Amino acid sequence: MLEYALKGDKKYWMWVGFLGLLICIGAYSYLQQFQQGLVLTNLSRDVSWGFYIAQLTYLVGVAASGVMLVLPYYLHDYKKFGNLVVFGEFMAIGAIVMCLLFVIVDLGQPLRLMNLIMNPTPNSVLFWDAMVLNGYMGLNIVVGWASLEAQKKGVPYAKWVKVLAILSVPFAFSIHTVTAFLYAGIPGRHFWLTAILAARFLASAFCAGPAIMLLALFAMEKTTKFELGKDAVQMLARIIAYAMVFNVFFFFLELFTAFYSNIPGHMHSIVYLFSGLDGYNAMVPYFWAAAFMALLSLALLIPSTTRKCKPVLIFALIILIAATWIDKGMGLVVAGFIPNMFEGVTEYMPSSTELLISMGIYAIGALIVTVLWKIAVSVKKEAAA
Amino acid sequence: MKTNRRHFLKVAGVTAMGLAAGAGTAAASYLPHYDHVAPNHDHLTAGRWGMVIDTRKFHHKEDFLPLVEACHKYHNVPTIPGNQEIKWLWTDSFHHSFPNKHNEFLEEKMHHQDFLLLCNHCKNPPCVRVCPTQATYKRADGIVIMDMHRCIGCRFCMAGCPYGSRSFNFQDPRPFIAEQNTDYPTRTKGVVEKCNFCAERLAEGKLPACVEASEGKLIFGDLNNPESEIRHILAENYTIRRKPDLGTEPSVFYII
Numbered sequence: 001m002l003e004y005a006l007k008g009d010k011k012y013w014m015w016v017g018f019l020g021l022l023i024c025i026g027a028y029s030y031l032q033q034f035q036q037g038l039v040l041t042n043l044s045r046d047v048s049w050g051f052y053i054a055q056l057t058y059l060v061g062v063a064a065s066g067v068m069l070v071l072p073y074y075l076h077d078y079k080k081f082g083n084l085v086v087f088g089e090f091m092a093i094g095a096i097v098m099c100l101l102f103v104i105v106d107l108g109q110p111l112r113l114m115n116l117i118m119n120p121t122p123n124s125v126l127f128w129d130a131m132v133l134n135g136y137m138g139l140n141i142v143v144g145w146a147s148l149e150a151q152k153k154g155v156p157y158a159k160w161v162k163v164l165a166i167l168s169v170p171f172a173f174s175i176h177t178v179t180a181f182l183y184a185g186i187p188g189r190h191f192w193l194t195a196i197l198a199a200r201f202l203a204s205a206f207c208a209g210p211a212i213m214l215l216a217l218f219a220m221e222k223t224t225k226f227e228l229g230k231d232a233v234q235m236l237a238r239i240i241a242y243a244m245v246f247n248v249f250f251f252f253l254e255l256f257t258a259f260y261s262n263i264p265g266h267m268h269s270i271v272y273l274f275s276g277l278d279g280y281n282a283m284v285p286y287f288w289a290a291a292f293m294a295l296l297s298l299a300l301l302i303p304s305t306t307r308k309c310k311p312v313l314i315f316a317l318i319i320l321i322a323a324t325w326i327d328k329g330m331g332l333v334v335a336g337f338i339p340n341m342f343e344g345v346t347e348y349m350p351s352s353t354e355l356l357i358s359m360g361i362y363a364i365g366a367l368i369v370t371v372l373w374k375i376a377v378s379v380k381k382e383a384a385a
Numbered sequence: 386m387k388t389n390r391r392h393f394l395k396v397a398g399v400t401a402m403g404l405a406a407g408a409g410t411a412a413a414s415y416l417p418h419y420d421h422v423a424p425n426h427d428h429l430t431a432g433r434w435g436m437v438i439d440t441r442k443f444h445h446k447e448d449f450l451p452l453v454e455a456c457h458k459y460h461n462v463p464t465i466p467g468n469q470e471i472k473w474l475w476t477d478s479f480h481h482s483f484p485n486k487h488n489e490f491l492e493e494k495m496h497h498q499d500f501l502l503l504c505n506h507c508k509n510p511p512c513v514r515v516c517p518t519q520a521t522y523k524r525a526d527g528i529v530i531m532d533m534h535r536c537i538g539c540r541f542c543m544a545g546c547p548y549g550s551r552s553f554n555f556q557d558p559r560p561f562i563a564e565q566n567t568d569y570p571t572r573t574k575g576v577v578e579k580c581n582f583c584a585e586r587l588a589e590g591k592l593p594a595c596v597e598a599s600e601g602k603l604i605f606g607d608l609n610n611p612e613s614e615i616r617h618i619l620a621e622n623y624t625i626r627r628k629p630d631l632g633t634e635p636s637v638f639y640i641i
């Protein structure tokens with residue numbers, strides 16, 4: 001089926017070429033970082049993880065969100081997702097490849113990556129994270145490809161495909177739970193040391209991931225004239241709205257626990273994010289913007305009149321993605337390191353190297369999703385014709 | 386006799402694990418690497434190494450300097466300016482050193498005094514727990530130590546250490562070492578490092594460099610031996626540890 005990726009119109013090739021260019025820029029930046037070390041980042045002794053690990057965290061959520069299509073379709077037999085489910089699986093593949101790349105570019109000694117497998121260390125959450133991420137990726141490749149192959153041949157997918165698809169459901173939950181455990185099990189970092197972190201991660205994943213997917217599907221619908229189906233779109237939008245409600249609610253739980261208990265350690269990071277600490281306030285405008293956008297997106301997504309209006313829906317999805325990205329793709333990791341272990345503040349903003357490398361990785365992910373979706377659309381159109 | 390038995394149990398355990406998992410080599414790599422090194426016959430041993438810092442004997446910045454210098458010179462710790470710095474032994478204020486000992490009406494002299502900070506060689510070290518490659522591990526004598534050749538530079542241990550004891554080599558450290566000590570290795574870029582309780586000096590029968598330079602202000606010894614000097618000092622003086630509420634059980638004590 002790979003040959004479908006090679007047959008495209010001019011627009012398709014221009015897009016692929018554009019992504020290729022971004023990838024080259026990112027690769028060149030990485031080469032420099034590889035030679036000189038992480039000195040090219042703005043990370044420090046105090047803020048030892050930053051933009052890369054934050055993107056990993058965000059994209060694990062995007063990957064896990066494929067399950068919001070798989071679960072209704074395979075488990076509840078919600079037929080209207082039948083046409084879309086493979087897009088969710090393929091997007092998960094792109095997202096996980098990005099996750100793995102973000103781990104690698106964050107390493108000080110990337111050539112020793114295999115030490116992770118050669119010295120398996122069950123007490124380290126990072127080891128389990130690598131395991132479940134790769135497991136989930138494998139499942140999505142097999143299930144996505146096999147179901148598409150079946151569609152091409154015009155036969156229903158085999159039984160084992162369904163078994164693996166259902167198996168991918170707990171895997172999807174586990175990848176984000178284990179990623180939350182990277183943070184939630186660390187003593188002394190109060191912002192992360194919260195039992196609800198994994199639940200928060202899942203809630204934000206199940207709104208942000210489908211939101212990104214829906215926007216990408218709209219783009220695809222426009223460029224390829226592939227019908228998504230009105231009901232499926234509305235169902236997905238409803239899922240997004242519900243998940244965002246949970247996401248915001250869980251965040252309020254954090255606020256209550258921190259501020260009602262009045263324990264300084266629990267309040268500091270949140271205070272830093274919303275009003276600054278010791279005169280350091282680089283994150284404050286972003287966080288107020290995120291809070292505002294989160295509430296506005298809810299106001300637009302919950303009433304069915306606004307949700308059913310496509311331009312409004314698109315706008316709501318965009319601000320929802322922005323809000324969750326600021327929360328998880330920036331604030332969560334950085335604020336965990338603020339205040340530092342000595343109650344001081346070292347601020348952090350990504351360097352140009354970090355941004356360029358990250359751009360390159362996002363372009364790789366976009367390229368993978370483009371190619372896989374192109375194949376899927378071509379197969380589906382042929383099967384329908 | 387005791388060590389023999391322990392060794393036998395270890396070997397038996399590893400063999401059983403290997404058979405069970407069908408991966409003998411993988412299990413063997415689980416053994417800490419120092420096991421293969423024959424110890425020097427006059428090396429210092431302990432059940433659990435620990436340190437007492439007598440803060441009453443430090444008054445000025447100059448009192449700390451020789452200790453920090455002794456450590457950093459001996460271990461080729463580079464002097465890198467800015468927040469990507471590397472330090473094994475350093476000083477900070479009371480408030481920064483003991484953040485859970487807030488006190489609005491703190492004794493006046495505490496506002497001006499500095500405290501010596503280093504890795505605590507915790508009994509329950511989170512840095513060991515989180516390390517995905519066992520590059521950081523705890524020895525049988527309680528020292529938390531690193532294998533610089535195994536470290537992948539993921540910096541999970543830096544997030545995991547609640548004491549900010551760890552530094553990362555953001556770049557090649559060698560240009561920042563004024564005078565290299567050829568008795569001790571330098572590090573490469575991309576790995577983490579920290580105080581190792583001078584394990585290499587203990588193996589030669591010498592006390593840690595900072596203890597030697599302190600002229601009695603630091604006491605180093607076996608916490609597991611009730612007859613040791615360090616235990617007597619701990620029994621006779623009120624001491625505090627950094628962030629004891631986290632359950633890490635630091636092996637570094639401060640006489641206030």
Ligand code: SF4
Pocket residue numbers: 503504505506507510511512513529545546547548549550551579633
């Ligand atoms: S002080 Fe930090 S680096 Fe040292 S043993 Fe404890 S947790 Fe590990």
Ligand code: SF4
Pocket residue numbers: 515516517518519520521531535536537538539540541542543576577
């Ligand atoms: S940076 Fe090195 S020592 Fe620290 S957790 Fe990673 S592999 Fe282990």
Ligand code: SF4
Pocket residue numbers: 455456457460473474503579580581582583593594595596
């Ligand atoms: S014990 Fe050794 S390594 Fe640790 S601070 Fe003292 S001199 Fe440095």
